[in-house]
Amino acid sequence: xxxxxxxxxxxxxxxxxxxxxxxxxxxxxxxxxxxxxxxxxxxxxxxxxxxxxxxxxxxxxxxxxxxxxxxxxxxxxxxxxxxxxxxxxxxxxxxxxxxxxxxxxxxxxxxxxxxxxxxxxxxxxxxxxxxxxxxxxxxxxxxxxxxxxxxxx
DNA sequence: GCCAACGTTGGC
DNA sequence: GCCAACGTTGGC
Numbered sequence: 001x002x003x004x005x006x007x008x009x010x011x012x013x014x015x016x017x018x019x020x021x022x023x024x025x026x027x028x029x030x031x032x033x034x035x036x037x038x039x040x041x042x043x044x045x046x047x048x049x050x051x052x053x054x055x056x057x058x059x060x061x062x063x064x065x066x067x068x069x070x071x072x073x074x075x076x077x078x079x080x081x082x083x084x085x086x087x088x089x090x091x092x093x094x095x096x097x098x099x100x101x102x103x104x105x106x107x108x109x110x111x112x113x114x115x116x117x118x119x120x121x122x123x124x125x126x127x128x129x130x131x132x133x134x135x136x137x138x139x140x141x142x143x144x145x146x147x148x149x150x151x152x153x
Numbered sequence: 154g155c156c157a158a159c160g161t162t163g164g165c
Numbered sequence: 166g167c168c169a170a171c172g173t174t175g176g177c
Contacts, residue, residue: 009175033160056175114176132158134174155177162171 002043003145004050005128006066006102007136015052015063015107024104025069028137029077030085031097036137041072041098043139050102051140051148053128054111061111062148070101108152122147 006028008014018026031037048068054061074095077085090096117123127138140148 007175035160060176132174134159136174157176158174160171160173162169164169165167 002045002048003140003142004039004044004048004068005053005062005126005138005140006050007053007055009056010054011056014054015104018052018066018102018104019107021104025101027075027101028099029075031075031099031136032085032087033135036135037096037098039137039139040100044068044072044100044137046070049105049145051145052104059111060114062108062117062152063111064107064152065105065149066102067105068100069103072098072100075099108149110152112148112151116151117148120147120151 010016013026018024028040031040046067046069050066050068051062052064052066054063074092075085075097077083078087078090078095078097079092080086085097087096114128117126118129123129123144126140126144127133127135128140
């Protein structure tokens with residue numbers, strides 16, 4: 001069982017978009033960073049839990065919880081020339097990029113803002129608050145996950 | 154809009 | 166293999 005933080009710009013795909021999706025499930029596409037790719041391909045498993053986080057929003061905030069509902073599998077948007085995420089280096093045989101499916105568990109009653117997260121000692125070592133963190137998916141500890149959930153309820 | 158941090162690219 | 170240039174992310 002792993003715990004993750006999934007970061008998304010709400011203008012691109014918000015938690016409300018996820019809520020409106022069929023079965024409140026979506027494929028987490030567009031990851032084009034090798035470290036994040038490795039997490040999705042090699043480590044993420046069905047049943048894993050995650051925090052859904054809105055970046056580039058006012059304020060930046062954790063807004064809910066999700067669960068992983070698939071193994072990592074090739075991100076087909078990389079093969080689609082019409083996709084923003086098209087990567088001409090990818091083929092069906094060598095997909096390079098991977099994604100997982102995630103399902104909404106619960107929207108927080110109140111968003112847990114980045115300043116609030118930064119104010120908690122328990123979350124001081126979370127990668128989210130690490131300087132220069134740019135990964136759009138990364139692991140968090142069970143304690144960090146539970147603390148953010150507690151703050152959001 | 155600015156800029157720090159970081160990943161990637163490509164010339165050498 | 167080095168590293169400068171460039172693009173992107175994301176908080177502020």
